[in-house]
Amino acid sequence: MIRVDMYVKETVMLQFRDVKVFDGEKLLPPTHVTVDDGLITAIGPVGAPGATVVEGRGAALLPGLIDAHAHVFPGDxxxxxxxxxxxxxxxxxxxxxITKLRGAPDGADLRTAGTAATVPGGYGWYLVEMGLLAPFPTLTDPDQAAAFVAARIAEGSDYLKIMLDDGSTAGMPTPTLTGETLHALVAAAHEHGVLAVVHALNAGSARLAAQAGADVLGHLFVDVPDPELADELADRGTVVIPTLAVLRELFGESRGGKLAADPRVAPHLGEGARRMLTWGSVPLGEGARHDVTVATRTLPELLDAGVTVLAGSDASNVGTAHGVTLHDELRRLVAAGMTPGQALTAATAAPARCFGLADRGRIAPGLRADLLLVDGDPTADIDRTLDILGVWRGGRRLMRGPDAGRL
Incomplete structure (x- = not known):
């Protein structure tokens, strides 16, 4: 086991030596990685006079992970x-x-959808009723879409989130957007040069979203799809974020408590994160229509069809915690048919490409030194991603003590 200091350090010149490198798409043989002024400057056994050396023998260096679906509150x-x-x-x-959380020096970098598109009282409004969000703008007519999207861009949204959910999967009937409004929202997003991400939990809504030109589906559906749907998503270039972990927490068997007890996890959880992980199941309404095993069975069909898959945790839902649930998602993606390397790409290079984050997601000269050092080889055993030896953001080593992420 390689010991790495657990506290925040200023940016310094670093050289990781004799470390296996997963560059975002493939595993490289043991080599050196040099970092200077927050950027990766070289891969290979080059000289680095004055560099702080991190011995990496027996370890693997990964790009910092990207969570492609989450909801952020203070401390997350x-x-x-x-x-x-x-x-x-x-x-x-x-x-x-959310604007106040951007640029947290000891936290993850942030992109946000800001206000999501829904109808009055539609999916997402329950967050207002719970006091988690302030009342936000909604829309009822396709003619309102252009102004709605323009307002989101003016607020600082990096992409558009659209809620397409009638509540049937949870047995809680909810008003939802019309197909015409969905099309108008996607078109308006594209006019502003931003991605349209659609929340859809059943196959019918997923198809409507794809046919409207949506770029990303925020979940995999939990009902039996048309067998041609995977090919249709691939043909349209629709990207999918399965969120298998949160679907299991909401519609199946909760594993958050077991995850919270993992000795690699427990010391690094804030109290709020621990509460969320161990919350337990959520009561659903009568007549709820879902089968969470469908999502797991459908993933191989998407992969065979060539659909791009991204890893996302959907934290801050019950049974999840920021950071750790993404590792659980990687395990679930592998269990459902991805190779460990594919799963790692889904949390690094693939979301960086999809969301236009050209400066990260890979280990290559000139890119940000957002790095994760783990013991062992996660391309052989995905569970090794939790054997964390150190985390760097922009070349700065970050704290992993019990106060990290205190909510």
Whole structure:
């Protein structure tokens, strides 16, 4: 086991020596990786006079992980970084509150959808009723889509989130957007040059979203799809974030408590994160229509069809915690048919490409030194991603102590 200092350090010149490197797409033989002024400057046995040396023999160096689906509140970015998640893509938040969280020096970097598109009282409004979000704008007509999207861009949204959910999977009937409004929202997002990400939990809604030109589906569906749907998603270039971990927590068997007890996890959880992980199941309404095993069975069909898959945790839902649930998602993706290397790409290079984050997601000269060092080889055993030896963001070593991510 390689010991790595657990506290924040200023940016210094570093050289990771004799370390296996997963560059975002493939595993390289043991080599050296040099970092200077927050950037990766070289891969290979080059000289680095004055560099702080990190001996990496027996370890693997990964790009900092990217969580492609989460919801961020105070403390979450620090909690994510404690587990090597150095970029978080928030999928719905109060735009004023989320702006204050950007640039947290000891936390993950942040992108956000800000206010999501839904109808009055539609999916997502329950967050207002719970007091988690302030009342936010909604829309009822396709003619309102252009102004709605323009307002989101003005607020600082990096992409558009669209809620397409009638509540049937949870047995809680909910008003939802019309197909015409969905099309208008996607078109308006594309006019502004941003991605349209659609929340859909059944196959019918997923198909509507793809046919409307949506770029990303925020979940895998939990009902039996048309066998041609995987090919249709691939043909349209629709990207899918399965969120298998949260689907299991909401619609199946909760594993959050077991995860919280993992000795590699427990010392690095803030109290709020621990509460969320161990919350237990959520009561659903009568007539709920879902089968969470469908999502697991469908993933291989998507992969065979060539659909791009991204890893996302959907933290802050019950049974999840920022950072650690993304590691659980990687395990579930592998169990459902991905290779460990494919799963790692789904949390590094693939989301960076999809969301236009050209400076990260890979280990290559000129890119940000957002790095995760783990003991062992996670391309052979995905569980090794939790054997964390150190986390760096922009070349700075981050704290992993018990105060990281305190909520």
């Amino acid at each position: 970015l620090e909690q994510a970084a404690a587990f090597g998640v150095t970029t978080v893509l928030d999928m719905m938040a109060d735009p004023v509150a």
